[in-house]
Every structure is written in structure tokens, then in C-alpha cells.
Amino acid sequence: MSIYVDDLIFTGNYESMFAEFKSSIMLEFDMTDLGKMRYYLGIKIMQRSDGIFISKKKCFEGSREIWNE
Numbered sequence: 449m450s451i452y453v454d455d456l457i458f459t460g461n462y463e464s465m466f467a468e469f470k471s472s473i474m475l476e477f478d479m480t481d482l483g484k485m486r487y488y489l490g491i492k493i494m495q496r497s498d499g500i501f502i503s504k505k506k507c508f509e510g511s512r513e514i515w516n517e
Contacts, residue, residue, distance in 0.1 A: 455488070456479070457485065491503070492504075
């Protein structure tokens with residue numbers, strides 16, 4: 449049996465939890481760590497010390513170009 453997972457996103461507050469989870473899952477599956485999420489389904493993700501912010505500005509700018517044609 450083969451399973452293909454396109455994206456796996458996990459969140460939490462503890463860096464040690466991330467490291468432990470990533471290590472254990474990489475032992476079990478062939479995967480690539482792409483680092484912190486920056487874009488997902490056209491949504492920009494900004495991760496800063498004061499919070500996580502999302503923006504669809506780029507998505508709307510592309511839509512505006514289509515609507516103005």
C-alpha cells in the first residue's frame with residue numbers, strides 16, 4: 449500500500465515538540481522539511497515573535513488583474 453501526502457502542517461508552542469515529532473516521523477516516512485510555512489493555497493503566512501499573521505493580498509491582486517481585462 450502506498451500513501452501520498454502532499455502537505456503535512458503541524459503547529460504548537462514548543463520547539464522541542466516540533467523537533468521530536470519531526471525526528472520520529474522522518475524515521476518512519478521519506479519526507480522533506482520545507483521549514484516554516486510562508487504560503488499555503490495562495491495565502492501568505494507571516495510568523496513573527498508577536499504572532500502569526502495571514503494575508504490574501506496577493507490572491508486579490510491577481511484576481512483584480514483578471515477582472516480588469
